[in-house]
Amino acid sequence: MTVAEYFDEMSYGPAPESDTEARTWLARHASGFGHFINGAFTPPASGKSFDTFEPATGKVLARLATGDKADIDSAVAAARKAQVQWAQLSGHSRARHLYALARMIQRHARLIAVVEAIDNGKPIRETRDLDVPLAARHFYHHAGWAQLQETEFGDQVPVGVVGQIIPWNFPFLMLAWKIAPALALGNTVVLKPAEFTSLTALLFAELAAAAGLPPGVFNVVTGEGNTGALLVDHPDIDKIAFTGSTDVGRIIRERTAGRGKSLTLELGGKSPFIVFDDADIDGAVEGVVDAIWFNQGQVCCAGSRLLVQEGISDLFHQRLIRRMQTLRVGQPLDKCIDMGAIVAPVQLARIESLVKQGVAQGAILHQAKIDAPKGGSFYPPTLLSGVQPTSTVATEEIFGPVAVSMTFRTPEEAIQLANHSRYGLAASIWSETIGLALNVAAKLAAGVVWVNATNLFDAAVGFGGKRESGFGREGGREGCYEYLKPKAWAARKARTMPSLPHLKTTAGDFSLSSIDRTTKLFIGGKQARPDGNYSRVIVSPKGKAIGEVGEGNRKDIRNAVVAAQAAAGWTNATAHNRAQILYYIAENLSGRADEFAARISTMTGASAAAGKAEVEASISRLFTYAAWADKYEGVVHMPPLRGVALAMPEAIGVVGVICPPEAPLLAFISLVAPLIATGNRVVAVPSETYPLSATDFYSILETSDVPAGVVNIITGSPDELAKTMAAHNDVDALWAFGSPELSATVEKLSVGNLKRTFVDNGKATDWFDSAAAEGANYLRRAVDVKNIWIPYGE
Numbered sequence: 059m060t061v062a063e064y065f066d067e068m069s070y071g072p073a074p075e076s077d078t079e080a081r082t083w084l085a086r087h088a089s090g091f092g093h094f095i096n097g098a099f100t101p102p103a104s105g106k107s108f109d110t111f112e113p114a115t116g117k118v119l120a121r122l123a124t125g126d127k128a129d130i131d132s133a134v135a136a137a138r139k140a141q142v143q144w145a146q147l148s149g150h151s152r153a154r155h156l157y158a159l160a161r162m163i164q165r166h167a168r169l170i171a172v173v174e175a176i177d178n179g180k181p182i183r184e185t186r187d188l189d190v191p192l193a194a195r196h197f198y199h200h201a202g203w204a205q206l207q208e209t210e211f212g213d214q215v216p217v218g219v220v221g222q223i224i225p226w227n228f229p230f231l232m233l234a235w236k237i238a239p240a241l242a243l244g245n246t247v248v249l250k251p252a253e254f255t256s257l258t259a260l261l262f263a264e265l266a267a268a269a270g271l272p273p274g275v276f277n278v279v280t281g282e283g284n285t286g287a288l289l290v291d292h293p294d295i296d297k298i299a300f301t302g303s304t305d306v307g308r309i310i311r312e313r314t315a316g317r318g319k320s321l322t323l324e325l326g327g328k329s330p331f332i333v334f335d336d337a338d339i340d341g342a343v344e345g346v347v348d349a350i351w352f353n354q355g356q357v358c359c360a361g362s363r364l365l366v367q368e369g370i371s372d373l374f375h376q377r378l379i380r381r382m383q384t385l386r387v388g389q390p391l392d393k394c395i396d397m398g399a400i401v402a403p404v405q406l407a408r409i410e411s412l413v414k415q416g417v418a419q420g421a422i423l424h425q426a427k428i429d430a431p432k433g434g435s436f437y438p439p440t441l442l443s444g445v446q447p448t449s450t451v452a453t454e455e456i457f458g459p460v461a462v463s464m465t466f467r468t469p470e471e472a473i474q475l476a477n478h479s480r481y482g483l484a485a486s487i488w489s490e491t492i493g494l495a496l497n498v499a500a501k502l503a504a505g506v507v508w509v510n511a512t513n514l515f516d517a518a519v520g521f522g523g524k525r526e527s528g529f530g531r532e533g534g535r536e537g538c539y540e541y542l543k544p545k546a547w548a549a550r551k552a553r554t555m556p557s558l559p560h561l562k563t564t565a566g567d568f569s570l571s572s573i574d575r576t577t578k579l580f581i582g583g584k585q586a587r588p589d590g591n592y593s594r595v596i597v598s599p600k601g602k603a604i605g606e607v608g609e610g611n612r613k614d615i616r617n618a619v620v621a622a623q624a625a626a627g628w629t630n631a632t633a634h635n636r637a638q639i640l641y642y643i644a645e646n647l648s649g650r651a652d653e654f655a656a657r658i659s660t661m662t663g664a665s666a667a668a669g670k671a672e673v674e675a676s677i678s679r680l681f682t683y684a685a686w687a688d689k690y691e692g693v694v695h696m697p698p699l700r701g702v703a704l705a706m707p708e709a710i711g712v713v714g715v716i717c718p719p720e721a722p723l724l725a726f727i728s729l730v731a732p733l734i735a736t737g738n739r740v741v742a743v744p745s746e747t748y749p750l751s752a753t754d755f756y757s758i759l760e761t762s763d764v765p766a767g768v769v770n771i772i773t774g775s776p777d778e779l780a781k782t783m784a785a786h787n788d789v790d791a792l793w794a795f796g797s798p799e800l801s802a803t804v805e806k807l808s809v810g811n812l813k814r815t816f817v818d819n820g821k822a823t824d825w826f827d828s829a830a831a832e833g834a835n836y837l838r839r840a841v842d843v844k845n846i847w848i849p850y851g852e
Contacts, residue, residue, distance in 0.1 A: 073393040075182045080172040083261070090121035091256075093129050093280060094263035096136035097273025103128035108282070110256065113179030113399035114390050114434040122256055125281035130248070130288045133277040137219045137246040138294055140274030145216045145244035153204040155271055156242055160197035162269040163190065163234075163262075170258055174230050175390040177257040179399030179435070180353050182391050185230075192515060193234035195698075196533075199517035200242035203538050207243060210535075213829070214542035216244035217320050218296030221289040224259075225302045226252035226401050227356040227457075233259055235532045236299050237276065238517070243541045245297075246275050250289050253282045254401050287313070295319060297541070301358070304455075304481075304526050308809045316802020318819045322530030322540050323812065324358070324522055326455045327483030330476035331361030331512065332498065334469070335369040337488035341510065343377050346461060347396075349486060349512040351385060351439050354397050355459035356405075358527075359484035361512050363452060364463035365475050371465045375443055379424050382439045387428045397459060400435040409437055409458035416442045416451035416462065447478055455481070469498055477503045480811075482524030486512040492848075499846050500706075505531070508847045516697035519845050520705060529814045534695065534705070536843050546830040553822035555797050556719050556747050562601030577607045579614055579773060580756035582621030583766025589613040594774070596750055599663035607749050610774035615741065615782045618770035619789060622712040622739035625767030629709045629737040633688035636735060640684035643762040644677045650758070651677070654751060658723060661748040675826055676727045682832050683735040690736060690837050701849035707841035709737030710814065711790035714783035716776045716804070718795040718818070721825040722748035726755070728825055729793055732836040734768055738791075741770045741783065749773045780804055787811045793839070795823070814839075 090107050092099040102123035112119045123129070144152070163170065170193075171185040178185075203210070220240045224232040229251060240247050251259040256278075263278045279285060283306075290298055290313050297320035300310050304325040314321055331349050333342045349361030366374050390398035400406040417423050421442035430436035437459055445452050445462040452462050466472045476485060485504040489495045492509070499507040505523040508514055515521065520531035531537045578585040588608035596605045608614075628636070647654065654676075655669035664672075695703040715729045722745040733740050744752030756771055772779060776796055783789050784807035791814040794804040798820035808815050816839045825831045 071394070074389070075172060075175075075391040075393055077172050077176060077391055079169050080176060083169065083173070084120055087120065090123065091260050091280065092123050093125060093133065094260060094278040095129070095133045096277065097267050100129075100132070102126070103132070108253070110177070110254065111402070112176055113401050114431065116403075116433050116435070119177065120257060122253075122280045125250070125279040125285035125288070127288055129279050130285070130292055133248045133279050134219060134292050134294050136274035137248050137277055140272060141216070141219055141246040144246055144272065144275050149204045149207040152242060152244065153201040156197050156201035156204055156238065158269045159266055159271065160194045160201065162265050163194040163197065166265055167191070167194070170230060170261060172391065173261055174258050175398070178226065178229060178255050179390055179401055181395050181398045183393055184353060189228060189231045192517070193231050196234040196238040196517040200238040203239070204242035211243070211538065211542055213545050214539070215545050215548060217541055217543055218245060219294060220245045220247050220297045220299060220541065221250070221292065221295040222247055223250045223286045223289065223298070223300045223302065224252060226255040227353060227358070229255040230258040230262070232301055233262060236301075239532070239537050240299070240541050241275060243538060245541050248277045248279060248289060248295070250279055250281065250286045253280070256280045290314060293317075297321070299540070300324070304528075304812070307528055307812065311809045311812065312806055315805035316798060316819070320540070320543070322532070323528030324530070324532060325526060325528035325812070326481060327358045327360070327523065327527050328363055328453065328455055328479050328481045329359050329361050329484040329486070329504070330363045330365050330502070331486045332365045332472050332476060332488065333367060333370070333374060334472075334487075334489040334491070334494065335367040336490045337370070338490065338510070339370060339374055339377060342374070342488040343381050345486065345488060345510075345512050346378055347381065347385070350461040351397055351459050352513055354400055354437070356401060356457055357513065359506065359513065361486045362456065362461055364461055365472055366463060366465050367472070368465045368467050375463065379441065382424065382426045382441060385426055385439045387430055387436055387438060389431055397439065400437055400458065403435050405457065406435040406437060409456055409460060412451055412454065412456050413440060413442070413460055416445065416449060419446070419449045419451070421445045421449065421451060421462065447475055453479065469494065473498060473501050480526045483527035484508070484523070496846070504844065505842065506845050506847070509849070511847055511849050514697070514699070514847050514849075516695070516703070519695045519697055519703045519847070520843055521845070524842055526812050528812060531843060536705070536838075539838060544830070544835045546827065547821070547823075550818070550821035550823060550830075553718070553797070553818075553820050558747055559597040559599055559601060561595060561597050561603055577605060577750070577753045577773075579608045579610055580753070580759070580769070580771040581614070581618045582624070582770065583760070583764075585756070586617070588774075589617075596661070598660055604660055605750050607753055607773040610743070610772035610779055612782045614772050615779060615786065618741040618772055619712055619786060621767035621770055622741055623788060625739045625765055628734070628739055628765055628768045629711075631737070636737065637684045637687035639763050640680055640687060640731065640735060643758060643764065644680035644684065646758045646762050647673070647680065648677050654723060654754060657751055657754055661722065661750055671826075672721060672724050676724045679724065679727050679832055680731055683731040686732075686837060687735040690841075692843075695845070699849065701847060704846040704848065706844045706846060707736065708844050710840065710842055711738065712788060713738045713740055713840075714780075714789050714792040715740055715742040716780050716792070716794040716796060716800065717742065717744050717752070718823070719745050719747045720822065723751040723755070724825045725795070726752050728831050728836070729795070730769060732840045736837060736840040738840060739768050741772060741789070743772055743774065743776050743779045746776050776800065777803070781807060784808050784813075785810055789813060791815065793817075796820070
């Protein structure tokens with residue numbers, strides 16, 4: 059063809075990127091890659107290895123070491139030895155190391171991009187223009203946090219040795235997301251990359267050593283799922299950071315239960331892409347291209363569920379199908395293609411199976427007509443229209459270049475359909491009416507929302523999900539806290555669990571008996587008899603019966619959760635209103651301070667002065683959270699694009715609270731107050747040994763304008779009631795303070811809906827110490843941060 063003919067047809071010829079340097083690097087390791095441990099490549103202890111394949115051709119690409127227990131032990135030992143010295147470096151010294159890593163990535167950007175494209179199958183344009191520059195940005199950004207650590211995180215210390223497990227869809231970018239904050243803040247890392255895509259992790263390790271990163275600070279152990287399980291189970295790992303499937307995330311949550319490990323899970327998604335009838339249709343169509351056909355749809359936050367308003371649905375789908383036909387699928391190193399290869403044949407088979415299932419369930423199939431290269435794992439851009447909200451392809455993550463589409467009529471219906479998912483990772487909203495877009499964004503169950511855009515990422519803006527998309531954030535200030543722990547908690551000792559006092563029998567006398575008072579549960583703003591109609595005697599340290607409380611059971615928890623769900627108006631109330639009510643609670647408690655002090659003394663055997671001190675501390679704590687209620691605010695991030703990202707703290711929802719045995723009033727308030735201050739509704743189980751302060755307290759709530767269902771109080775066995783709340787899918791988070799066994803049970807049973815948990819692993823908190831028992835450490839756990847991206851300008 060002549061040049062003129064090319065201009066007439068607008069067709070593309072191949073524009074291959076050279077892979078000479080990448081192939082040369084692979085050839086240097088033709089005998090096989092070892093693990094990277096303590097600053098050097100190390101042969102696998104077992105001598106075993108496995109092949110990794112090139113997705114675009116199916117040919118063997120490299121031979122990788124299979125990690126076993128001995129390899130993990132060596133890597134963890136190296137990381138543990140290095141961690142003390144690494145953490146003792148000044149923030150400035152660590153910042154210089156991260157700066158060196160960022161510069162190293164930029165110097166070798168093309169090599170990294172080519173290796174990534176070959177290893178993963180994604181287009182070179184994406185690895186070159188998106189993945190590698192954003193990885194460098196993460197190291198630059200977190201070099202800044204290292205520099206500022208002493209001033210910005212002075213009350214925190216590093217977690218320690220971190221085990222990180224990354225997926226195959228963004229191997230190098232995920233590496234940077236996890237390694238940069240961990241190293242910046244004084245931790246050391248053992249990384250287990252995905253078995254399909256380990257090469258850029260090994261390349262980075264080699265380059266990092268050349269850049270002067272000290273031995274043992276960063277280690278890589280390759281292998282399959284069993285290797286990752288060994289890392290998760292290792293007793294000397296302080297934190298696991300995992301990105302991958304929800305099913306594996308559940309396994310990790312269960313295996314780490316009760317082990318005292320910090321945990322971050324970034325899991326699957328089925329993100330809605332909502333198009334309103336006032337949207338720029340052509341812009342939204344291009345948004346779909348970026349949302350679901352970027353990286354072959356192998357994106358956890360891919361906009362895979364298209365929700366289109368009925369009035370424009372026909373026109374939108376016509377233009378989308380026409381645009382889909384223009385996408386080019388080909389070899390990853392061709393700079394003119396839009397989509398490369400699926401990562402592996404097993405993933406390709408899964409995509410094909412789910413699409414067939416969708417068609418069988420009534421969806422209409424639209425596919426681009428492509429001439430795919432031979433020998434690799436390729437799949438065409440696909441749209442399934444007319445999908446029912448309950449069909450398999452609308453509810454399950456396909457993780458391929460497949461969009462499913464359905465329609466809606468009103469914004470309320472769009473929100474309902476968008477939230478009709480067990481996931482809650484991301485969402486995209488397309489509308490020219492900013493008020494509509496922001497109103498809908500606030501109501502979506504998602505950790506990230508893009509307005510008139512999709513798949514925007516930056517190191518300064520936190521990323522992470524809700525529900526079964528996991529918990530924790532990566533990036534920004536909130537992501538830094540995932541690699542830190544409060545300094546005030548470092549010295550906590552194991553709690554001595556008190557035994558319940560025994561009732562002593564005494565001879566009766568003829569003095570006037572007190573009038574019996576039946577203490578009930580508190581559900582939905584009303585005193586309620588326990589469902590089982592059983593009660594338990596509360597005994598003072600002297601063995602005297604001082605009251606009875608109801609024995610709550612599973613049905614009582616169910617009723618309390620229903621009442622808490624019905625109190626959603628509290629979440630939508632103004633922060634000022636919540637603050638006023640917290641002040642009012644404190645005021646009413648102050649008016650009855652002597653009564654509550656006497657109750658504490660009678661229950662616990664503490665002196666009158668100690669009882670009074672606990673009440674005064676409780677009043678002060680209520681004032682603290684009343685003060686914070688209208689001051690714990692979001693921030694405006696300014697990522698390097700024309701736009702802003704609003705980081706908005708949101709209430710988690712319904713939160714269960716299991717109170718510890720000590721400080722019966724102060725601990726109860728210290729746990730409940732930050733939750734209600736931030737808009738949550740609470741189902742609380744008070745101290746088993748000393749519950750009467752809490753049952754007295756509900757009379758304070760009744761007279762303090764607290765809406766019904768905001769605080770519910772269920773007395774009884776914390777161990778049994780915790781099991782019910784941990785397994786309850788309508789409880790969104792659970793805070794449990796007590797025995798180590800309680801913590802383990804709560805974490806293990808939380809896997810059903812992957813609720814967030816906050817436990818103390820049997821470590822006693824000094825509830826009178828404000829550094830350990832109040833403030834930001836509790837407020838951060840009382841909210842999710844939703845980042846809403848709003849581009850502007852041309």
